[in-house]
Amino acid sequence: MYDFNYRKATSADDAVKTVTSASEGKFMSGGMTLIPTLKQRLAKPSDVVDLATVPGLAGISVSGKMLVIGAMTRHAVVNGSADVKKAIPALAKLAGLIGDPQVRNRGTIGGSVANSDPAADYPAAVIGLGATIHTNKRTIAADSYFKGIFETALEAGELITKFEFPIPDRAGYMKFPNPASRYAVVGVFVAKTGGTVRVGVTGAGPCAFRVPEMEKALAANFAPAAVEAIKVSPNGLNSDIHASAEYRAHLVTVMAKRAVAEAAG
Amino acid sequence: MPTVTMTVNGKKMSAECENRTLLVQFLREKQGLTGTHVGCDTTQCGACVVHIDGLPVKSCTTLAVQNEGAKIVTIEGLAKDGKLHPMQEMFREHHALQCGFCTPGMVMAAIGIVDRHKGEPTLAEKTVRHELEGNFCRCTGYHNIVKAIMAAFPLMKG
Numbered sequence: 439m440y441d442f443n444y445r446k447a448t449s450a451d452d453a454v455k456t457v458t459s460a461s462e463g464k465f466m467s468g469g470m471t472l473i474p475t476l477k478q479r480l481a482k483p484s485d486v487v488d489l490a491t492v493p494g495l496a497g498i499s500v501s502g503k504m505l506v507i508g509a510m511t512r513h514a515v516v517n518g519s520a521d522v523k524k525a526i527p528a529l530a531k532l533a534g535l536i537g538d539p540q541v542r543n544r545g546t547i548g549g550s551v552a553n554s555d556p557a558a559d560y561p562a563a564v565i566g567l568g569a570t571i572h573t574n575k576r577t578i579a580a581d582s583y584f585k586g587i588f589e590t591a592l593e594a595g596e597l598i599t600k601f602e603f604p605i606p607d608r609a610g611y612m613k614f615p616n617p618a619s620r621y622a623v624v625g626v627f628v629a630k631t632g633g634t635v636r637v638g639v640t641g642a643g644p645c646a647f648r649v650p651e652m653e654k655a656l657a658a659n660f661a662p663a664a665v666e667a668i669k670v671s672p673n674g675l676n677s678d679i680h681a682s683a684e685y686r687a688h689l690v691t692v693m694a695k696r697a698v699a700e701a702a703g
Numbered sequence: 704m705p706t707v708t709m710t711v712n713g714k715k716m717s718a719e720c721e722n723r724t725l726l727v728q729f730l731r732e733k734q735g736l737t738g739t740h741v742g743c744d745t746t747q748c749g750a751c752v753v754h755i756d757g758l759p760v761k762s763c764t765t766l767a768v769q770n771e772g773a774k775i776v777t778i779e780g781l782a783k784d785g786k787l788h789p790m791q792e793m794f795r796e797h798h799a800l801q802c803g804f805c806t807p808g809m810v811m812a813a814i815g816i817v818d819r820h821k822g823e824p825t826l827a828e829k830t831v832r833h834e835l836e837g838n839f840c841r842c843t844g845y846h847n848i849v850k851a852i853m854a855a856f857p858l859m860k861g
Binding site for chain 2: 537
């Protein structure tokens, strides 16, 4: 690891100011991705700004039909939250599938979504639930947030502060985890709200995406059989030693079926 | 270099270190607390688990400077007045170690498992196995580790 300047931010504004005035500033939330990246010398920030000391960035609340989760909320907290379990149990479950208990005690939802690892779990829920991402300067709809591999709509120095998740009637999340890393080879988040269904997929492509054909079929018939015959194209999907693009495409259908079964059950 | 101060096993400890110094290096190299092990250094094996403010965390993936003012408990801080912690005692009783390299992290993670389920009447073996997902025993000695944790549960519940 190369050395860097380290600063504990005192507020969101202070964090943004420090990152933007540094030659290469980086926010650090839980550090569960950043620190391994630094160890491998895949990044060489001049300044690391710790968000753990910023008041008000962590916390969970329900307001009407919205579940609000602060960016610095740890996975273990989302997993164990009575509010999340009641409002969107599939989201609590998803948080409990990330990494391992020790990682979940540090990793945060904001860090995960800001990083947009193609195999991270939260992006499936952000897309599948149609969340709104709040930053220090604006709000971003989930559909216009994910841009590519590790690429998002966030601008340099833009900081996620919280997420608003519309509470669906029912939702399910299923993933095929890599047996070593627990990252999603493919994960599918399905949510039904009234007559509308959203299907968010992670792991399969460069970033999380929706499957409109499945959404249409599920809106007409919310049952596993509705998506059984719907295949996504392997074109442009991820292909590595863990799974070929064709296998990932196959898994999207299988995980979607299981997610619907979970949501319907 | 910054000076970092934290409470380790009930004692206030200060040392100079670089910003990039990991907590596990701080404990091992600056404080001589070599009970916390470095297995993989990639957040996978769990040999470096310590408790930070009561929660088990992988100390190879947090910086010492992040933990300024924190309360850290390492494997060295478990025994009290020459008496082993119930989890250590059960690891001994059930021979829950072979080479012993993973043991400090296993014990710290195991206490975390019991802490999370203390309010429940029983602890299922399936839960224990699942929640050990972040700790590797390369001797593959998991069966006795699971037995030890199951045996420690009623003792720690009190």
